[in-house]
Amino acid sequence: MAIQDKTIVLISGANQGIGLATATRLAREHNYHVIIGSRNLENGSKVTEQLKSEGLSADTVQLDTQSDDSIAAATAYLAETYGHIDVLINNAGVLLDRANLPIRQLYDTTFSVNVAGTACLTEALLPLLRKSAGRPRVIFVSSAMGSLNISLDSSTMFYKTDYKAYDASKAAVNMLMINYSRILADKKAFVNAVCPGLVSTNLTGYIAQGTTTEVGAQRLVELATVTGKDTDVTGTFSNKDGSLPW
Numbered sequence: 056m057a058i059q060d061k062t063i064v065l066i067s068g069a070n071q072g073i074g075l076a077t078a079t080r081l082a083r084e085h086n087y088h089v090i091i092g093s094r095n096l097e098n099g100s101k102v103t104e105q106l107k108s109e110g111l112s113a114d115t116v117q118l119d120t121q122s123d124d125s126i127a128a129a130t131a132y133l134a135e136t137y138g139h140i141d142v143l144i145n146n147a148g149v150l151l152d153r154a155n156l157p158i159r160q161l162y163d164t165t166f167s168v169n170v171a172g173t174a175c176l177t178e179a180l181l182p183l184l185r186k187s188a189g190r191p192r193v194i195f196v197s198s199a200m201g202s203l204n205i206s207l208d209s210s211t212m213f214y215k216t217d218y219k220a221y222d223a224s225k226a227a228v229n230m231l232m233i234n235y236s237r238i239l240a241d242k243k244a245f246v247n248a249v250c251p252g253l254v255s256t257n258l259t260g261y262i263a264q265g266t267t268t269e270v271g272a273q274r275l276v277e278l279a280t281v282t283g284k285d286t287d288v289t290g291t292f293s294n295k296d297g298s299l300p301w
Contacts, residue, residue: 058088058112061279062189063140064279065133067092067118067176068147070099073251077144078102082111085280090140092118092129092147120147120172130179132177139186142279143226144194152218157192161220163215174231181238190243194278195232197248197292201225201282202298229292229301236290245281249274250294270295 064081070093081087089106091113093099099115106113116132119125133140148254149168151161177193184191199205200213200222208214229248236246254271273295281288292299 059137061086061088062142063090063137063179064142064144065090065092065116065140065180066144066146067120067173069144070095070102073268073271073275074144074146075102076272077279078270079106080269080276081279082106082113083109084276087142087279088112088114090133091115094119094125094147094182098299104245110218110298112269118147118176120176121167123175126176126179129213130183133180133183138183140180140183140191141187141189142194143177143180143184144275144279145170145177146196146198146275148196150221151246152221158278162223165220165224166227169221170227170231173228177231177235184239184244187241187242189247189282191239192279192281193235193239193244193246194234194275195228195235195246195248196275197228197232197250198222198225199250199252199294199299201229202292202300203226212257227259232292233290240289243287245278245287245289247278247289248292249278250274250292250299252294 064087066074066078069091078089078091082089089097091102096117103115116129118129130171146221149165151165200218205211232246232248239246251271254268
């Protein structure tokens, strides 16, 4: 099958962790052409070559969501090489609340990556998503820690964990998702926010209680592979077990 006949998906921050697990599953289980967005091109290229060595369809692009030049260059490459994309997974993100940063730097950096970078990338790729022959899919990787309802529940394991900047950024990501669900409604796009759960990755410091990245990727894969024949699921916030409260 030619690449242009495959479903083309770009995943930001896909050279490791949940992004890589999602890319691998989409390529292996669904025959998607996966584009590894990686801030470090060498790291992304290594992952891409590994996927290709397994007979999977993959490409890589340098992508730093804090850099307008990087986003513009990646968008231009995708437009010239593919002409469209079918799926965007906004996976790139940081958790810096325990990095002992000055408070303003903590919030500036967290929101620059998790919110502004995500918004800038999505906005830049809207024209390519609109050129999808089918119904585009956009997934925002969020967190239950961004749920106002859950954050008020003192019985949750992270209730007393001081992740103010991260929590606030993920609440903002949910609002981004809602807006892009509205913006892409004319294309009948599937636009959703997903909490992968507590996963053992670099972002969480490989926390012992975390699940595997393959489990964390489960809901992302499900929503990346919905079609026009599926229930019209858009504007939702969920994890692998179902809907999450806002």
